[in-house]
Amino acid sequence: MRQVTSAVATPAGIIIVGTGFAGLGMAIRLKRAGREDFVVLERAHDLGGTWRDNVYPGCACDIPSELYSFSFERNVRWSRVYPTQPELHAYLRESARKNDLHRHIRFHSEVTEARYDERAASWSVTTRTGETFVAPVLISGMGALSNPAFPDLPGSAGFAGPSFHASRWDHAVDFTGKRVAVIGTGASAVQFVPEIAKFVERLTLFQRTPPWVLPKFDGPIGSRKRRLLRSVPGYAAASRAALYWLLEIRALAFTRAPDILKYAEGLARAHVAKAIVDPALRARVAPHYRMGCKRVLISNDYYPALARENVDVVTQAIERIETSAIVTRDGVRHLVDAIVYATGFRAQDGIAPVRIVGSGGRTLEQAWRDGMSAYLGTSVAGFPNFFLLIGPNTGLGHNSMIYMIESQINYVLAALRTLRRRRARAFDVRPGVQAAFNAKLARKLAGTIWQTGCKSWYLDRNGHNTTLWPDFTFEFRRRTKRIHPRRYVWFA
Numbered sequence: 001m002r003q004v005t006s007a008v009a010t011p012a013g014i015i016i017v018g019t020g021f022a023g024l025g026m027a028i029r030l031k032r033a034g035r036e037d038f039v040v041l042e043r044a045h046d047l048g049g050t051w052r053d054n055v056y057p058g059c060a061c062d063i064p065s066e067l068y069s070f071s072f073e074r075n076v077r078w079s080r081v082y083p084t085q086p087e088l089h090a091y092l093r094e095s096a097r098k099n100d101l102h103r104h105i106r107f108h109s110e111v112t113e114a115r116y117d118e119r120a121a122s123w124s125v126t127t128r129t130g131e132t133f134v135a136p137v138l139i140s141g142m143g144a145l146s147n148p149a150f151p152d153l154p155g156s157a158g159f160a161g162p163s164f165h166a167s168r169w170d171h172a173v174d175f176t177g178k179r180v181a182v183i184g185t186g187a188s189a190v191q192f193v194p195e196i197a198k199f200v201e202r203l204t205l206f207q208r209t210p211p212w213v214l215p216k217f218d219g220p221i222g223s224r225k226r227r228l229l230r231s232v233p234g235y236a237a238a239s240r241a242a243l244y245w246l247l248e249i250r251a252l253a254f255t256r257a258p259d260i261l262k263y264a265e266g267l268a269r270a271h272v273a274k275a276i277v278d279p280a281l282r283a284r285v286a287p288h289y290r291m292g293c294k295r296v297l298i299s300n301d302y303y304p305a306l307a308r309e310n311v312d313v314v315t316q317a318i319e320r321i322e323t324s325a326i327v328t329r330d331g332v333r334h335l336v337d338a339i340v341y342a343t344g345f346r347a348q349d350g351i352a353p354v355r356i357v358g359s360g361g362r363t364l365e366q367a368w369r370d371g372m373s374a375y376l377g378t379s380v381a382g383f384p385n386f387f388l389l390i391g392p393n394t395g396l397g398h399n400s401m402i403y404m405i406e407s408q409i410n411y412v413l414a415a416l417r418t419l420r421r422r423r424a425r426a427f428d429v430r431p432g433v434q435a436a437f438n439a440k441l442a443r444k445l446a447g448t449i450w451q452t453g454c455k456s457w458y459l460d461r462n463g464h465n466t467t468l469w470p471d472f473t474f475e476f477r478r479r480t481k482r483i484h485p486r487r488y489v490w491f492a
């Protein structure tokens with residue numbers, strides 16, 4: 001067993017896992033709080049999380065650039081209203097460089113197990129290569145959408161051509177003049193389908209549930225606005241705040257008054273009608289569930305792409321995959337040269353496949369047997385000194401996840417300060433506090449748009465929403481600002 005000493009100046013007090021927005025944001029704030037005693041473990045060869053992994057054509061964020069960045073590491077040089085993947089990845093790299101994070105990061109360090117030792121009050125973290133890191137505090141920045149989900153389709157292993165998940169795009173494969181199948185019509189597919197439809201010979205899109213798609217008000221950020229952002233004191237902060245409130249209003253529709261969304265449904269129908277003249281295709285892409293129940297997508301080129309002569313939208317369920325075809329339930333063999341799985345992520349598995357072993361040898365998997373749950377999406381009873389960034393019920397359908405991540409970072413810093421002040425070695429949220437918090441969440445979730453009958457990755461196998469925050473984000477910010485010591489057990 002080896003204590004962390006080589007990658008950081010002093011022995012590790014904190015282990016962070018992951019270098020996406022969550023892990024990097026945590027690391028920057030720790031540094032600014034004067035702490036250098038942390039190490040960041042990253043499974044890949046580069047930093048960036050989602051924005052390193054997702055390199056599919058057209059990959060971008062559907063939250064405006066000005067909001068989709070750290071408030072404490074502002075970027076005033078965005079080129080577009082909505083940031084693209086290369087720009088976001090560059091921003092994260094630059095943030096790491098400016099904050100001198102590289103000497104804390106250990107690449108090629110995929111965590112397989114983290115085990116809490118009650119006597120030592122410390123976490124022992126093992127990587128795939130067999131290294132062990134020990135520290136009193138463990139922070140997961142592993143994200144909820146980092147492990148691809150593949151559908152269980154008979155014959156898929158025997159497909160002869162190239163096939164890959166959208167989040168692991170293989171740019172070595174040239175789709176020019178090829179017959180390409182795309183399975184799935186979620187947030188990823190709507191971004192790359194229009195891009196590849198331009199040069200593939202035929203694109204067969206297998207749609208199980210049509211998404212609701214609204215227009216995207218995108219474009220380059222003009223030189224005047226850029227100048228204002230760069231040189232007028234307070235302008236960038238004011239512009240960011242205005243955007244925040246504009247998006248935050250949507251929480252009302254999602255969580256309190258879902259009927260408001262009926263107006264937006266009309267807008268989406270007009271959006272389809274403008275791009276697709278064929279009534280049969282229009283009918284095929286029309287959603288039959290309430291807007292907002294699944295993630296609302298934004299795109300100007302998705303419907304025009306579906307209307308192209310070389311694109312087919314297949315709504316029959318897939319029965320099996322053969323060496324060179326996808327066979328649907330109606331018996332049709334769709335001949336294809338390549339398959340892209342745009343089938344989402346294993347969001348309901350939490351941070352599996354990492355094995356987290358808490359007090360008394362109980363694993364997180366066991367604790368979550370009946371569904372994921374945490375206190376404020378960050379602490380889990382029985383897992384002392386362990387923090388989850390983007391934990392259960394911290395996801396959003398209406399505003400920037402960076403805001404939620406920053407709120408959670410505030411909470412972690414408050415907890416660490418309180419630990420020091422009380423001269424405690426560990427702290428653990430009381431199970432009753434966690435249960436009461438989740439009972440209240442469940443009551444709030446009952447009235448939301450996400451419970452109106454559709455199937456989505458927001459819900460677990462029992463139909464419980466374990467992923468989204470059912471309230472305003474400023475309410476989450478307020479609740480994560482400080483620690484209420486009586487809600488925790490403190491170990492001397």
Ligand code: NAP
Pocket residue numbers: 060061062063145151152183184185186187188189206207208209295318342343344345455456457
């Ligand atoms: P997703 O939204 O979960 O979509 C997966 C798609 O695959 C769905 O259309 C699903 O159909 C389909 N599917 C799954 N299994 C299938 C099967 N056996 N046969 C046919 N279709 C199948 O995944 P995603 O597009 O990767 O997006 C995941 C999340 O990542 C998003 O909700 C969003 O939070 C995030 N994301 C964000 C952005 C952004 O711009 N910020 C961009 C991309 C992704 P059903 O709907 O019927 O299940």
